[in-house]
Amino acid sequence: MLNELISELKTRGVNFVKVVDISMLSVKENKGYSVAILIGIILSPSYIFRLSKENIVDYFEFSKKEHDVNELSEWTADFIKAKGYKAYAQSERNLINGFYDVNTKTTTLPHKKIAMLAGLGWIGKSNLLVTEEYGSALCMCSVLTNAPLPTQNKPIIMPKCGGCTVCKDICPAKVIHGSTWEIGMNRDLIVDVYHCETCLKCLTNCLWTQKYMKISSD
Known part of the structure; x- marks a missing residue:
């Protein structure tokens, strides 16, 4: 079933699919499901170039791919349900119904936590997921399920940002504190999401x- 699912998702524009065991998490976190499927779509190098080098404000590609990955998470949940299993898409539309705290955001x-369990990347000083392959140029969504899918958990990757403070220095709202993430660290010590x-x-x-961006453009 997993190979079929991945094949279908890739025809719909998904760049990567990761499957991890979440049975060790609290029921509050995993909602009673044992497996999480992470779906990712990559932002194009040309889009990154325009935003960073031409210093423009353009949300179109980011918003579209965020929308697409949310829709595809719901499609994935329906695909799994049609196979006779339970599934819950952690799409924005679903999370807003009791699983998103507006006050604490x-x-x-x-x-991101699912991505870290998959060994995809680490939490950067911006509080974004950073990967070696794509940086932070990706949009993600996830699906929780009880389907007996093969999982591949990997060790948590600690930050590889070193002394870099580019994200902090370039932030116009000055909400990034420049702190290096550690396991169990409060998010508010890294970034002021409220501003x-x-x-x-x-x-x-x-x-x-x-x-x-540079490697993909060469």
Whole structure:
């Protein structure tokens, strides 16, 4: 079933699919499900170039791919249900119904946490997921299920940002504190999400994102 699912998702524009065991998490986090499927769509190098080098504000591609990955998470849940299993898409539409805290701007099981269990990347100083392959140029969503899918958990990757403070320095709202993430660290010590302007500058100017842009453009 997993191979069929991945094949279908890739024909719909998904760039990667990760499956991890979440049975060790609390019921509050995993909602009683044992498996999480992470779906990712990559932002194009040309889009990253325009936002970072031409210093423009353009949410079109980011918003479209965020919408697409949310829709595809719901499609994935329906695909799994049609196979006779339970599934819950952690789409924005679903999470808003009791699983998103408006006051703290948090969810019970962030897509980033699932990505970290999959060994996809680490939490950067911007509080975004940073990957070696794409930097932060990706949109993600996830699906929780009880389907007996093969999982591949990997060790948590600690930050590889070193002394870099590009995201902090370029942030116009000055909401990034420059702190290095540690396991169990409170998010508010890393970034002030309440005053973030969602300008995407930290995402596009991250040195790992720039590396992805340059390699993919060559």
